[in-house]
Each structure stands twice: as structure tokens, then as C-alpha cells.
Amino acid sequence: MSILSHEAVTTAELVQTSYQPLLDTVHVAVLASGTETAWTLSELPGGLKMLSVDAPERPVTIRLSVPLGDAAGYWHPQADWNRTLVADWEGRASVSLVDGLAAGCLYDYAGATMLTFAATDPVSEVTLRFGVSEEQDTYVVHLDLPAAPAARQLLFVPRAESVAAAMRMLREWFAAEVPAMPVPESARVPVYSTWYAFNQQVNAAAVETQADLAAGLGCGVLILDDGWQSLGSGRGYAGCGDWVPDPDKFPDFAGHVARVREGGIRYMAWIAPFLLGPLAMCYKEWADFAPAAARVPGAQVLDPRRPEVRAHVVRMCVSLVNDYGLDGLKVDFLDEAMVYAGDGRGDIGHALTELLTELRSALEAVRPDVLLELRQPYVGPGMAAFGNMLRSFDCPADATANRVRTIDTSLLAVGGAVHSDMLLWDTSASAEAAARQLIGTLHSVPQISVRLDTLTQEQLETTRFWLAEWQRLRPQLLDGIVEPGRPDDLYSLVEAVADGRCVLSVYSERTVPLRPTVFSETVLVNATSTDNVVLDVRDGGATVDIEVHAPTGRMTRQSQISLLPGLHRLPVPRMGLVRFRSST
Structure with missing residues (x-):
């Protein structure tokens, strides 16, 4: 029936x-x-x-x-x-x-x-x-x-x-x-994440190797993702809840963190504070506070409406930061708390607001410039007071999704720096394959997650070039006026302008409007599948100096050209860029 x-x-x-x-x-x-x-x-x-x-x-x-x-x-x-x-x-x-x-x-x-x-x-x-x-x-x-x-x-x-x-x-x-959380400089620099590079197969020596290489490429933060904790193996979450380091992987976690930080990189660790798995030592103590199953496999969800849960979560997070010298936390799966929505026992949002307010205050008491990463979908204006790194949702190796999700996130982001999902690519593939992932996250803070010691020389040059160019163009990419176009067009042409410089990123074969007399420098990134771009010069035209670069950063052309109003086809390597500068 x-x-x-x-x-x-x-x-x-x-x-x-x-x-x-x-x-x-x-x-x-x-x-x-x-x-x-x-x-x-x-x-x-x-x-x-x-x-x-x-x-x-x-x-x-x-x-x-x-x-x-x-x-x-x-x-x-x-x-x-x-x-x-x-x-x-x-x-x-x-x-x-x-x-x-x-x-x-x-x-x-x-x-x-x-x-x-x-x-x-x-x-x-x-x-x-x-x-x-x-x-x-x-x-x-x-x-x-x-x-x-x-x-x-x-x-x-x-x-x-x-x-x-x-x-x-x-x-x-x-x-x-909204009183947004302060955003330290370290929230606005490239990040190295262990997740796609290692998944849960992390250990102190491997992480220290990657941290040293990442620092040399310009990364300022390392995020140790899932797998560092005791019982952190397998892709489920049955072991979550204790949040203590795995003694085999990290026998001296505080010493390991200190060694990485001595190399000039700030250190963050992953935590999913509401998840409680049946394998955790604390499961029996907290099972009554987690009656609902999580949407992710293997765990229950602590109910944030319980004051005991709020105190427990704050105490756990503060202990991690304080005991091991961490600079911050990647706080995952906060949205799992919504399994309790609509059960008639109180509003989840107000309980989370109370918890997160207490958490921020307690963490800032021990680390005033603490870093807190939040993840889409909980990166809206209401969360501005509780996080300063706003990461887009998981999209491994999908440069298009990373572009769309980072720009979606930035449309309503308040306060914090928008971060990409971690970048994953085939370390045996072409330089273009690596560049495509890096270019897909231009308008956010890039998070790299490949084993840097396995990159080919071309991929290493490509990574170094694009991270350096991102740093140079950061005032435009992060702080400028960004116009990405229609959302249903998947932001195929993105313009970012600040301080007299314009960055244009084109992701599909189309004409690119260019105003060479308006800006002292225009950087055009060719993220299409062809080795040329079609320019539509829309002002009075100008004579400009150009530099064309391949994906690796190698300069392929340096000359002076005259750009008259109208259409022009200009050779630019795919996944490369061209810089236009006024010659006067």
C-alpha cells in the first residue's frame, strides 16, 4: 500500500x-x-x-x-x-x-x-x-x-x-x-597537504621530506590530514574519537612538529571532532552522546546541543594545539551535526554557534594567530567568525570542479582566505597536466598534494613557476575585483583587477577582451586546449611589449607588437601565459 x-x-x-x-x-x-x-x-x-x-x-x-x-x-x-x-x-x-x-x-x-x-x-x-x-x-x-x-x-x-x-x-x-576571524599572512600562502599524496599512509619521516621540498617551492603551511591519529587506517571512520597520535607513525609527534616548523612552515592537523567510532577507546564513555549514525561510514555523530559535547570538543582541540605545538586545525565534517536537524530537540545552528565561539576563544588563548580551516559547504558568512581558511569541497584531479567551487565559495566568502581543494595530478604525466591543476585554482590559495620527490623535472619547474606567478599576482587574484562571468558558463573567462594590473584566465576557446591602454600590465593565462588565443582589442589599441611563457615558465617569445582595435590571433602555449606591458 x-x-x-x-x-x-x-x-x-x-x-x-x-x-x-x-x-x-x-x-x-x-x-x-x-x-x-x-x-x-x-x-x-x-x-x-x-x-x-x-x-x-x-x-x-x-x-x-x-x-x-x-x-x-x-x-x-x-x-x-x-x-x-x-x-x-x-x-x-x-x-x-x-x-x-x-x-x-x-x-x-x-x-x-x-x-x-x-x-x-x-x-x-x-x-x-x-x-x-x-x-x-x-x-x-x-x-x-x-x-x-x-x-x-x-x-x-x-x-x-x-x-x-x-x-x-x-x-x-x-x-x-559579522566579526570575522583575523586572517594571518600564513592563511594566504600556498599549502602542502598530505591527503592525496599519502591518504592515511603517513609517517614522520615522509612528512618531513615533503615539508622541506614544499618550503623550497614557496609553501608556508603544511596540513597533516587523516591518518596521523591512532586507529587512522582504512577509509572509514570507525577509529575516530580519541585524537591521539599513532605511536608507530609519529613516536614523537611534538618533536616532529617542531622539526617541520623549524624549516619555516606552519603546521596544522586534521580533526573531525563530531565523529565517534566504535573502535575508539573513548567510545563507551561518549556513545550515549552520539545516538545518530554519521553519513560517512563507520561512525556516530556527537550531538553539539549537549553541553558536555561542546566542552569535550573544545578541550580536545585545545589539547591538540597546545600539547604538540600546532599552528592550527583542519576542522572536518562539521556538517555531520545536521543529522539531528528537525528532531524537535533544539536548533543545531545555535548550538554550533555556541560551540564554535567557545572553540575560537579557547584556541586564541593558547595560539593568538591560530589557523582554522573550514570546508565547503560550511564556508558562508555565518562561519566567518570561526575560520580563516575556507576550502572548497573535494574534487581530486578535477581542475574544472576546483575552478568552479573556489569561485562559488568566494562569491559569498567573508573574512577568510578561500583555498582550493588539494591538487592531485599524475606525477608521470606532462607539464601541461600539472599546470592545468595549478591554473584551475588561480583565484584561490593553492593547496598542493602530490609527492614532490616523485615529480619529473618538467613538473617541478612547472610547479615552481606557477606558485611564484601566483605569489606575484596575489593582490589581483585574492584581493582584486573579480568578474568570473555567468555561473552556468562555469566561469570560462575570469578577470581579476587591482593596482593597475589585470589578470585574465581563459578556460575555453573564445575571444578574450583586451584593453592594453587601461592597465600597466595584463597577464593572460591560456588554459584552453589550443596553442593560441584570440584577442578582441576593445580600446584604442597600443604598442605593447609581450612575454610568452610555456607551462614550465620557459620564455618562448619576447617582442614588441602593435595591437590595433579588433581581433588578433596570438600564439601562446596551452597552459602557458602571455604578459602585456605598455611600451611607453
């Missing part, structure tokens, strides 16, 4: 409400406990609008509707690869402090935005329905917000020229409201 769901299949089947104009072509209807209720719209400094609904202790639904016009796609923090238009019977999201944000952006084929919004509260759990209403020929977004004592508020950005431009306005608002 089947049970039919009573949820409406499409938004047109819901109880009808009266919509009112909000801004641009957006219309809104607001309900509290299922009944239409009043709302206000105010203007904030900088051009943002704020919708406020004062309905204390009642759940609120906000319905947004936009005529389809020339809509091309819809971006939101959980979009992943689904960034085109879906039907409203398909679009669903559940967001929380550790899984995205109640935010979204509808844009047209020119890249201009049609609807951009974000909830001001990043902590509460919110459910969303969104998509094309086939019945109404509109794009709709419905947000269901839980009961709360204070007014519910949504930010809106008026129509902007691009998704990135609209998101900059939201980031500026959150940056002014």
Missing part, C-alpha cells in the same frame, strides 16, 4: 496569495503561520534593500516571483552543477549554518541579475523551493523560515550587471555585520 505525499507538486498548487511589487520586476507575498501578513521594505546604505517581517514566534513563508524575461540560470550556495533553470517541482534546498545560506541569484543571458537575495540570519535552518513555474510563466523562490523572537529579514540587491557584482554588495553588508 503506497502513501501519497500531501506536499504540492508545484508552487501553483499552493494556497493562492496576493503578490505585491517589491523591487525591479520582483513581486512578493508574505505569510505568517499560513496567513498573509504585513512586511516593510527599507533602503540601506550602498543601495541594498531590506525586507522585514515582524511576526514573533510564528513561522514565516516569503514567496518571491519574477517574470521569466530572458532568464538563463539560478545560482545558490548549494547549486553545485545544477545552475541552470529547473522546474519548481524540482528545486529544493535546506540550508543552515553549516550547509549553505538562504541566498540565491537569478540572472539573464547577458549575465545581469534579475533577483538577488540573502537572509540576514545565517544560523537558523531554512527550507527553500525554487524554479520555473510552468503554470505562471515566472521564476519563483519560496522560503520557509522557522519561528523566532525577532523580525525575519531578507536582503535584496537591485538589478546588477553580473552575479559577482551583486554578491559583492551582499559580502560588504555581511563583512560589516
Whole structure:
């Protein structure tokens, strides 16, 4: 016997409400406990609008509707690869402090935005329905917000020229409201990670070898990933919970950390503080505090709503940093706490906020410039106070995914430095293969995770060249105004501008707009599969000095050329770059 769901299949089947104009072509209807209720719209400094609904202790639904016009796609923090238009019977999201944000952006084929919004509260759990209403020929977004004592508020950005431009306005608002964790210089330098290079087969000698080589390439941080801890073997998590070093792999963990740090590299270690496996020595003590199974294999999840759990997690993390001289922690699987969402025993987000506030304070007491890495999906504005390294989600050897995920992360990142997923490539492959991975993470802090002592000479030269070029261009790549284009185009042409210098990264065969008279230097990275780029000179043209470099950094051409307005085909090796500098 089947049970039919009573949820409406499409938004047109819901109880009808009266919509009112909000801004641009957006219309809104607001309900509290299922009944239409009043709302206000105010203007904030900088051009943002704020919708406020004062309905204390009642759940609120906000319905947004936009005529389809020339809509091309819809971006939101959980979009992943689904960034085109879906039907409203398909679009669903559940967001929380550790899984995205109640935010979204509808844009047209020119890249201009049609609807951009974000909830001001990043902590509460919110459910969303969104998509094309086939019945109404509109794009709709419905947000269901839980009961709360204070007014519910949504930010809106008026129509902007691009998704990135609209998101900059939201980031500026959150940056002014959220006390972001300080970002030390070491959070903004290349990282060496052990994960893809070794997985769990790590030991002190191997790590020290890689740390020495990584320092020579310009890395300033080492992250010791999963496998350092006792019972850290196998790809499951049945041994998690004790968080003590494996005595066979690291017989003197504090001494090992000190030796690595003496080489000029800061040292971080991986921890998944909510995971509790049945093989752990502490399992019996804490099993009652972890009644739910994790979504990852082999472990239970400690419930952060329990004060005993919060105290335990803080104590564990502080002990690791303090006892072994660590500079920080890679804090993994915080989103596993959401297995308890909706069980009626309290809000997960507020418990996590309390825990993470205590954790940051306790860690800063023993290490004022502590490094804390958070991972997508818990890298939104609400987490800005709790981490200063914001890493994109796992995508081993996938340069396209790393590009898309790092830029997605940066669109709403506040405070912390955005980091790539760890870079993995075939150490017997071509220089181009290595360069492709490095170029895919240009607009974030690169994390390298290959065995550096196995690289070919060409790959070693390639890695050294691109890390040095990234350091040189860091003001543009990390701090400049970045325009990546349409999300559904997977950011195939990314522009970063600061201090009179422009960096253009092109990832598909297309014309590249160039303005040689506007910038003192333009760096064009050819990440396509061809050995040339097609330039579209859009200003008055100029005579420029050019340097063309192969993936290894070897210069293949140095000359002066005249760039007249219009199209030009310029030979540039694939996975190489060309620098344009004014000759006057």
C-alpha cells in the first residue's frame, strides 16, 4: 500500500496569495503561520534593500516571483552543477549554518541579475523551493523560515550587471555585520597537504621530506590530514574519537612538529571532532552522546546541543594545539551535526554557534594567530567568525570542479582566505597536466598534494613557476575585483583587477577582451586546449611589449607588437601565459 505525499507538486498548487511589487520586476507575498501578513521594505546604505517581517514566534513563508524575461540560470550556495533553470517541482534546498545560506541569484543571458537575495540570519535552518513555474510563466523562490523572537529579514540587491557584482554588495553588508576571524599572512600562502599524496599512509619521516621540498617551492603551511591519529587506517571512520597520535607513525609527534616548523612552515592537523567510532577507546564513555549514525561510514555523530559535547570538543582541540605545538586545525565534517536537524530537540545552528565561539576563544588563548580551516559547504558568512581558511569541497584531479567551487565559495566568502581543494595530478604525466591543476585554482590559495620527490623535472619547474606567478599576482587574484562571468558558463573567462594590473584566465576557446591602454600590465593565462588565443582589442589599441611563457615558465617569445582595435590571433602555449606591458 503506497502513501501519497500531501506536499504540492508545484508552487501553483499552493494556497493562492496576493503578490505585491517589491523591487525591479520582483513581486512578493508574505505569510505568517499560513496567513498573509504585513512586511516593510527599507533602503540601506550602498543601495541594498531590506525586507522585514515582524511576526514573533510564528513561522514565516516569503514567496518571491519574477517574470521569466530572458532568464538563463539560478545560482545558490548549494547549486553545485545544477545552475541552470529547473522546474519548481524540482528545486529544493535546506540550508543552515553549516550547509549553505538562504541566498540565491537569478540572472539573464547577458549575465545581469534579475533577483538577488540573502537572509540576514545565517544560523537558523531554512527550507527553500525554487524554479520555473510552468503554470505562471515566472521564476519563483519560496522560503520557509522557522519561528523566532525577532523580525525575519531578507536582503535584496537591485538589478546588477553580473552575479559577482551583486554578491559583492551582499559580502560588504555581511563583512560589516559579522566579526570575522583575523586572517594571518600564513592563511594566504600556498599549502602542502598530505591527503592525496599519502591518504592515511603517513609517517614522520615522509612528512618531513615533503615539508622541506614544499618550503623550497614557496609553501608556508603544511596540513597533516587523516591518518596521523591512532586507529587512522582504512577509509572509514570507525577509529575516530580519541585524537591521539599513532605511536608507530609519529613516536614523537611534538618533536616532529617542531622539526617541520623549524624549516619555516606552519603546521596544522586534521580533526573531525563530531565523529565517534566504535573502535575508539573513548567510545563507551561518549556513545550515549552520539545516538545518530554519521553519513560517512563507520561512525556516530556527537550531538553539539549537549553541553558536555561542546566542552569535550573544545578541550580536545585545545589539547591538540597546545600539547604538540600546532599552528592550527583542519576542522572536518562539521556538517555531520545536521543529522539531528528537525528532531524537535533544539536548533543545531545555535548550538554550533555556541560551540564554535567557545572553540575560537579557547584556541586564541593558547595560539593568538591560530589557523582554522573550514570546508565547503560550511564556508558562508555565518562561519566567518570561526575560520580563516575556507576550502572548497573535494574534487581530486578535477581542475574544472576546483575552478568552479573556489569561485562559488568566494562569491559569498567573508573574512577568510578561500583555498582550493588539494591538487592531485599524475606525477608521470606532462607539464601541461600539472599546470592545468595549478591554473584551475588561480583565484584561490593553492593547496598542493602530490609527492614532490616523485615529480619529473618538467613538473617541478612547472610547479615552481606557477606558485611564484601566483605569489606575484596575489593582490589581483585574492584581493582584486573579480568578474568570473555567468555561473552556468562555469566561469570560462575570469578577470581579476587591482593596482593597475589585470589578470585574465581563459578556460575555453573564445575571444578574450583586451584593453592594453587601461592597465600597466595584463597577464593572460591560456588554459584552453589550443596553442593560441584570440584577442578582441576593445580600446584604442597600443604598442605593447609581450612575454610568452610555456607551462614550465620557459620564455618562448619576447617582442614588441602593435595591437590595433579588433581581433588578433596570438600564439601562446596551452597552459602557458602571455604578459602585456605598455611600451611607453
